[in-house]
Structures are given as C-alpha cells and as structure tokens.
Amino acid sequence: MNRRDAIQQVALxxxxxxxxxxxxxxxxxxxxxxxxxxxxxxxEAFLSELADVxxxxxxxxxxxxxxxxxxxxxxxxxxxxxxxxxKFYAGLTKLNTDSRSSFGxxxxxxxxxxxxxxxxxxTTNDKAFFLRMKExxxxxxxxxEVGATKALxxxxxxxxxxxxxxxxxxxxxxxx
Amino acid sequence: MYLNIDAQKEMTYDAxxxxxxxxxxxxxxxxTEKGLRVLMLEKGHKLDHVTGYENAMKDPWQTKYNxxxxxxxxxxxxxxxxxxxxNEMSEKYWMNDSDSLYKExxxxxxxxxNIVGGKSxxxxxxxxxxxxxxxxxxxxxxxxxxxxxRYKDIAPWYxxxxxxAGISGEKLGLPQLPxxxxxxxxxxYCVEKEVRKRIEKDFPGRTMTIGRVANLTxxxxxxxxxxRAACQYRNKCALGCPFGAYFSSQSCTLPLAAKTGKxxxxxxxxxxxxxxxxxxxxxxGVRVVDAVTLEERIFNANLIFVCGSALGTTAxxxxxxxxxxxxxxxxxxxxxxxxxxxxxxxxxASGTWEGDADKYYFGRRANGIYVPxxxxxxxxxxxxxxxxxxxxxxxxxxxxxxxxxxxxGADFKEELTKPGPWSMGLGGFGETLPYHENRMYLDPKEKDxxxxxxxxFDAELKENEKKMRVDxxxxxxxxxxxxxxxxxxxYDRGSWLGMAIHEMGTAxxxxxxxxxxxxxxxxxxxxxxxxVTDGACMVSASCVNPSLTYMAxxxxxxxxxxxxxxxxxx
Numbered sequence: 062m063n064r065r066d067a068i069q070q071v072a073l074x075x076x077x078x079x080x081x082x083x084x085x086x087x088x089x090x091x092x093x094x095x096x097x098x099x100x101x102x103x104x105e106a107f108l109s110e111l112a113d114v115x116x117x118x119x120x121x122x123x124x125x126x127x128x129x130x131x132x133x134x135x136x137x138x139x140x141x142x143x144x145x146x147x148k149f150y151a152g153l154t155k156l157n158t159d160s161r162s163s164f165g166x167x168x169x170x171x172x173x174x175x176x177x178x179x180x181x182x183x184t185t186n187d188k189a190f191f192l193r194m195k196e197x198x199x200x201x202x203x204x205x206e207v208g209a210t211k212a213l214x215x216x217x218x219x220x221x222x223x224x225x226x227x228x229x230x231x232x233x234x235x236x237x
Numbered sequence: 238m239y240l241n242i243d244a245q246k247e248m249t250y251d252a253x254x255x256x257x258x259x260x261x262x263x264x265x266x267x268x269t270e271k272g273l274r275v276l277m278l279e280k281g282h283k284l285d286h287v288t289g290y291e292n293a294m295k296d297p298w299q300t301k302y303n304x305x306x307x308x309x310x311x312x313x314x315x316x317x318x319x320x321x322x323x324n325e326m327s328e329k330y331w332m333n334d335s336d337s338l339y340k341e342x343x344x345x346x347x348x349x350x351n352i353v354g355g356k357s358x359x360x361x362x363x364x365x366x367x368x369x370x371x372x373x374x375x376x377x378x379x380x381x382x383x384x385x386x387r388y389k390d391i392a393p394w395y396x397x398x399x400x401x402a403g404i405s406g407e408k409l410g411l412p413q414l415p416x417x418x419x420x421x422x423x424x425x426y427c428v429e430k431e432v433r434k435r436i437e438k439d440f441p442g443r444t445m446t447i448g449r450v451a452n453l454t455x456x457x458x459x460x461x462x463x464x465r466a467a468c469q470y471r472n473k474c475a476l477g478c479p480f481g482a483y484f485s486s487q488s489c490t491l492p493l494a495a496k497t498g499k500x501x502x503x504x505x506x507x508x509x510x511x512x513x514x515x516x517x518x519x520x521x522g523v524r525v526v527d528a529v530t531l532e533e534r535i536f537n538a539n540l541i542f543v544c545g546s547a548l549g550t551t552a553x554x555x556x557x558x559x560x561x562x563x564x565x566x567x568x569x570x571x572x573x574x575x576x577x578x579x580x581x582x583x584x585x586a587s588g589t590w591e592g593d594a595d596k597y598y599f600g601r602r603a604n605g606i607y608v609p610x611x612x613x614x615x616x617x618x619x620x621x622x623x624x625x626x627x628x629x630x631x632x633x634x635x636x637x638x639x640x641x642x643x644x645x646g647a648d649f650k651e652e653l654t655k656p657g658p659w660s661m662g663l664g665g666f667g668e669t670l671p672y673h674e675n676r677m678y679l680d681p682k683e684k685d686x687x688x689x690x691x692x693x694f695d696a697e698l699k700e701n702e703k704k705m706r707v708d709x710x711x712x713x714x715x716x717x718x719x720x721x722x723x724x725x726x727x728y729d730r731g732s733w734l735g736m737a738i739h740e741m742g743t744a745x746x747x748x749x750x751x752x753x754x755x756x757x758x759x760x761x762x763x764x765x766x767x768x769v770t771d772g773a774c775m776v777s778a779s780c781v782n783p784s785l786t787y788m789a790x791x792x793x794x795x796x797x798x799x800x801x802x803x804x805x806x807x
Contacts, residue, residue, distance in 0.1 A: 114645065114646065115645040115646070115649070116645075116649075116650045117646060117647055117650065119647050119650060119651065121654075123650070132303075135301060135302070136302050136303075136305060139301075139302065139307040139308065139309070140302055140305045140306065140307050140308060141308065142308055177646060180645060184643040184645075188643070191643070192642070195645060199636065199653070200303055201303075203636040203653070204297035204298055204300070204303045205297075205298050206296070206298045209296070209297055209298065212650070212653075212654045213635070213636065213654055215296075216600075217294075217296065217471065218469050218471055219469065219470040219471065219599060219600035219601060220469050220470065220600070221470060221599065221600055222423060222424060222468075222470040222598070222599065222600035222601075222602050223424060223598060223599040223600065224423070224424035224425050224426045224427070224429070224598050224602065225424065225425070225426055225427035225430065225596055225598065226596065226597055226598060226599055227595060227596065227597070228594070228595050228596060228597040228656065229597075232597065232656070233654050233655065234635045234636060234653075234654060234655055234656045234657070235601075235635060235656075236297070236635075236636075237297065237472070237601060
C-alpha cells in the first residue's frame with residue numbers, strides 16, 4: 062500500500078478529509094529572527110560538495126542529489142547560537158584556505174581523489190568542524206526523501222508488526 | 238434587578254465537566270449516555286480528530302529540523318524544553334512557557350497541554366491496573382491515609398472502561414499487576430523473548446511481558462463501528478492518530494459523547510473557580526475566562542466534574558474561596574494541594590546484544606516491554622517502602638548509530654544503510670510516597686493573563702525514593718548481565734517531580750473528611766455535587782502508569798453521581 066492509498070483509506074474509514082501536508086513554502090522559511098551568520102550561494106554550493114564527499118553517490122544518490130546543504134544551512138541558522146554558526150562557517154572557510162595551499166585550487170575545483178584527501182586532512186586539522194559537518198550531513202541525508210527512500214527502506218504505514226523475523230539478504234535498514 | 242431568564246437557561250446545563258483529557262472525556266461520555274446535558278469546558282484550543290493532526294502524516298523530509306528545537310524555541314520555552322515531549326512536531330500541543338507561568342521553590346517540570354483532548358493525545362498509553370497491594374499500602378505502612386476503596390470496588394470498572402478504550406497485553410495472573418480485558422498482545426523482539434526466558438529462570442518471582450498499551454491490535458466490532466482502526470505500527474502516536482488506533486478523548490470518548498446529542502464542547506474556556514452558594518450549600522456553576530478574548534462568563538449546573546488534570550484541578554479548587562471555604566474549595570482537611578506525587582524514573586541500565594544479527598522486524602511497535610514490580614512483595618524486604626516496575630525493550634540500530642568516528646565516504650555510507658547491532662535496556666518507574674510537605678499552593682500576588690493566581694511548587698524526592706533508585710539501577714544491570722546482554726551500563730540521569738507527567742495526590746480521597754478532600758466515590762466530602770476524578774484524587778502513587786485508573790474511577794464516580802441525583806441527594 063503506498064502513502065496516497067493509505068491516506069485515502071484513512072479518509073474513507075473515518076469519513077473525514079486529511080489535510081495535505083502544509084508544506085508549500087515551509088522549507089527554507091526563516092524562523093530565527095535573531096542574529097545569524099549570512100550564508101552566500103557559494104558557501105551553500107561548497108557545503109553541498111563537502112557533504113557529497115561524506116555521503117557520495119554510490120549505487121544510490123548521495124548528499125548533493127538529496128539537497129542536504131539546505132538542511133545544514135537551515136539547522137545551523139535556526140538551531141545553533143551565533144557563536145557556533147561563526148565557528149562552523151570559519152571551519153568551512155579554513156578548509157578552502159587549506160585546499161588552496163595544498164592543491165592550488167579551491168575545494169569545489171578539486172577532483173574526486175583530491176577532495177577525499179582534503180577531507181581526510183580535515184579529520185585531523187579541524188576535528189570539531191568535521192564532526193559537526195558529518196553529523197548534519199548524515200541526519201540531513203537519511204531524513205531526506207532520497208536518503209530515506211533510496212539508501213534506506215522507507216515504509217510510512219507498515220500496517221502490521223512482526224517482532225522477530227529473518228533478516229533478508231541485502232536488506233536495507235528501516236528509515237524510521 | 239433585571240434577569241435575562243433565557244440567557245440564564247442557555248448557560249445552564251445538567252452537568253459541567255472541566256477538562257477534556259482522559260478523565261474529562263470519560264466523565265462527558267458517561268454523563269451524556271446517562272441522559273444528562275453536559276457542558277465540557279476546555280482551556281486549550283480546538284483540535285479536530287484526524288484533520289487536526291497536522292504533523293501526523295508528514296514524512297521526515299517534510300520537517301524542518303528533524304525534530305530539533307531552534308534557538309528561539311529554547312529561549313522562549315526554558316521550562317518545556319527541559320525534556321523531549323516538547324519538540325518541533327508537538328509544539329502546538331503544549332502551552333507556551335510565556336502563558337504557563339508558575340513558580341518553583343524546588344524544580345518542578347509542569348507539562349500543560351493546550352488542546353482539546355489534553356494529554357490523552359500525547360500520553361505514553363501504558364495502561365495497568367492497580368492491585369490490593371497498592372490499595373492496602375498506606376494502611377500497612379502507617380503513612381498518609383488509607384485508600385477508601387479496595388481492588389474489588391474498582392475491578393468491574395476497569396473491565397468496563399478497558400472494553401471500550403481497548404488495551405492490548407498479555408495475561409500473567411500476577412497479584413501485584415491484575416490482568417485487564419485484553420486485546421491480543423504485541424509481539425516481542427527476538428532479543429526480548431530470550432532475555433525474558435533468562436530473567437524468569439535466574440530470578441524466580443520476576444518476569445517480563447510486552448507493555449500493556451492502549452493501542453488497538455485487533456479492534457472489536459464496537460470500536461470499528463465507532464470509526465477506530467487497528468494500529469498501523471507507524472509509532473507516531475503522540476502527534477495524534479488519524480486511524481483512531483489508540484485511546485484518546487478524540488478517538489474514543491468524545492465521539493461517543495457527541496453521538497448522544499447532549500454534549501456541548503467549549504474550547505478556549507479557562508475555568509478560574511467554582512461558585513459556591515452558601516444557602517444551597519452546593520456549587521452552582523463555574524466562572525470562565527475566554528482564553529482568547531479574556532471575556533468572563535458564568536455557566537451553571539447542578540453537578541460538576543472537575544477533571545482538569547491533578548495540578549490544574551487543584552489550582553481551580555484552591556482559587557475557589559468563599560466564606561464556607563476560605564482556604565480553597567472543599568478544603569476542610571487542609572490537605573488540598575498537599576501530598577503531591579509523580580513517578581520517579583530516568584534510572585536503569587542498558588547494553589548491547591550480540592546475537593540475532595540475522596533477525597529483524599517489520600513495522601514500528603509503539604510499545605516496549607514491562608517488568609512488573611517484584612520488590613517488597615511476598616518475602617522480599619528492602620530498606621525502603623514500595624517498589625518499581627521497568628519499561629524498556631530491545632532495538633536494532635539504524636543510521637543514527639555512531640560508527641567509526643572519523644570515517645566518511647562510500648564505505649561509511651554503505652555501512653549505515655545496513656541494520657546495526659541490537660541493544661536492550663530497562664528503565665525503572667518508581668513509586669513516590671505521599672508526603673504532606675510536598676505541595677503546591679497559589680501565589681498570593683501574581684496572576685497569569687487569565688487572572689489565575691500562579692501555582693507555586695514546593696516538592697521533592699526524599700530518602701525513600703533515593704534508596705529505591707539505587708535498586709532501580711543495580712537490579713536492571715544485574716538482570717541484563719545475567720541474561721547475556723554485553724557492555725551493560727547502569728545510569729541515573731536524575732528525576733524531578735513533574736517530569737514523568739504522572740502528577741497525583743493533591744486532592745486525595747479518604748474515609749475521613751478531616752484528613753482528605755474526596756470520599757470513596759470521588760465526591761468532595763463537604764460539597765456533594767462536586768466530583769474530582771483525575772490524578773488529584775490518588776491516595777498513593779503505585780508504580781504503574783495511572784491513566785487507566787482515572788478512567789475506571791471516573792466511570793465509577795459518574796455511576797454513583799447519577800444514582801444520587803435520581804435519589805435527590807445531589
């Protein structure tokens with residue numbers, strides 16, 4: 062049973078209408094009206110490239126395809142105090158500086174192998190920034206539509222419960 | 238004096254029910270089904286069944302922060318953001334900190350809903366009967382007062398409400414945890430089945446069962462006819478269930494009350510006090526302030542059920558002063574606001590399970606396991622009174638797990654898409670004793686925007702609870718280790734009153750009007766037409782989740798009240 066069918070079934074069953082998720086315009090809507098660090102389009106693209114090194118496209122699409130940078134920008138802006146935001150974006154800038162001094166190119170201009178090398182250095186040069194970036198990337202990716210439905214198995218309405226069944230070969234983890 | 242007789246009639250009902258949560262919903266259903274015209278007053282906003290649950294059907298990518306709180310929410314909700322029930326998805330269901338003003342002599346976490354249905358929407362749904370071990374406890378221990386009822390008085394009412402609400406679980410035949418009228422139990426994970434076997438073998442007298450939960454595993458025809466469907470195993474209950482698959486006022490009691498045509502539900506209605514008539518020696522109605530417009534109105538009835546949740550109800554009673562009741566409604570005993578209880582929890586143990594790598598599950602079970610109380614039962618004697626039960630369960634990690642800290646890239650991604658290791662945990666829920674000095678009272682000066690004096694909390698856990706917590710952590714670790722769970726770690730994250738959201742005891746029942754507020758029928762000793770059937774009535778806390786008991790006591794109290802009304806005693 063897919064989601065649409067399930068919703069229709071509920072609607073029929075209960076004789077009511079389920080409001081469509083009121084999502085229009087929600088994503089990216091600004092809710093923190095306090096001070097926040099402005100983020101440029103270049104920084105956003107940079108975050109997208111970096112996230113895609115942490116979770117690349119394999120047999121399933123990666124972080125860039127999932128648009129994870131939008132989640133990262135939103136969560137940093139709204140859920141972290143300004144000093145944490147400053148630290149985070151300073152870490153991003155520093156990664157670019159290091160990239161230029163090591164490879165003579167900005168991070169987004171590096172080839173795939175160089176990007177991996179740069180992130181490897183990052184894990185020792187700025188572990189705090191790497192871990193924050195990794196955490197946000199992982200959460201943003203596996204809760205994205207691409208991550209939840211392609212990299213994991215997503216079942217919005219299981220409809221039944223079995224507590225002790227064999228794990229099928231190659232079975233992916235449940236998204237929820 | 239000019240009297241608008243029509244308007245007076247319009248605002249007069251057979252009965253008023255204050256609050257629309259677990260207790261209020263049952264009161265309204267029972268009263269209307271017995272033919273009374275009922276006005277239900279709810280402080281919170283309207284929340285329609287199904288269509289009102291706006292986050293219930295959202296996919297994870299339709300949330301903004303994956304449940305995280307924003308800086309702004311943390312700043313504007315310093316108290317609510319202390320624990321998990323308040324989050325991105327549930328925000329609208331709770332009162333704002335800026336409206337929910339209260340004072341803490343000692344830390345108290347007060348979770349106040351702001352919706353029709355009250356906490357019946359967000360509750361944990363764990364449903365257990367009290368036993369005579371609970372009802373006799375105060376008498377045996379010589380503390381507080383004796384319960385005015387015994388198990389036999391409430392047992393038929395448990396059965397009555399269970400068949401309507403729908404409780405799933407497994408029969409065990411234990412004296413300390415009487416069985417309910419069960420729908421089929423949910424299944425245990427493989428790890429839970431194995432741990433249960435080993436606990437039963439190594440610890441005679443202890444067992445582990447699937448949680449008894451107010452989710453419909455297999456709805457009866459009656460439930461289906463009332464628009465309720467079987468649990469879909471989405472585990473999003475607290476957002477409101479569009480399938481009506483767990484008990485809430487919206488899914489169960491309010492539709493049944495509405496069906497009688499005798500229910501008037503008025504949201505946004507803050508009841509500030511009961512009105513007492515010195516000549517009639519009865520309550521004649523309630524004063525209401527509109528939550529939005531702040532307009533004042535009086536509603537009249539000859540029968541009043543106060544079901545505003547323990548603390549809300551007690552605040553209303555304390556604020557209902559008159560010549561007859563100078564310190565609060567029905568407060569001849571001086572016990573109103575005292576004996577404040579909650580369960581204490583957040584201590585236990587957990588560890589990893591190395592077996593069952595080839596086992597998985599289907600669906601998301603909105604339930605865990607339960608270990609019934611075994612301490613201070615039979616020949617077991619501890620250095621503290623009463624006992625605790627455990628809630629917990631097994632789980633198989635998903636992408637949230639921490640794999641090699643500095644890893645990233647294709648292999649890291651691949652690893653996270655596979656099911657991770659199993660783990661198993663037990664968390665204790667302990668009984669808190671009724672201490673007279675644990676209390677709430679009203680601030681003499683400061684009021685909230687509806688003119689209600691602010692509640693002040695002065696209550697804490699004491700030696701008995703602290704000693705019990707040592708057992709709660711150690712026993713959990715011992716049982717898990719013996720059962721073969723690895724890397725077992727015990728924990729005590731600290732527990733503050735209010736946090737378990739099982740507030741109880743502030744208008745207790747009892748036989749003697751000199752030492753209790755309510756009699757054995759939940760009737761105010763000193764005012765026969767007022768009943769209190771929420772957590773305020775509890776004489777001791779037991780260690781089991783209390784809501785099922787409020788349902789049974791409410792149905793029982795309504796039955797008594799309507800009979801008394803027919804006899805002309807009310």
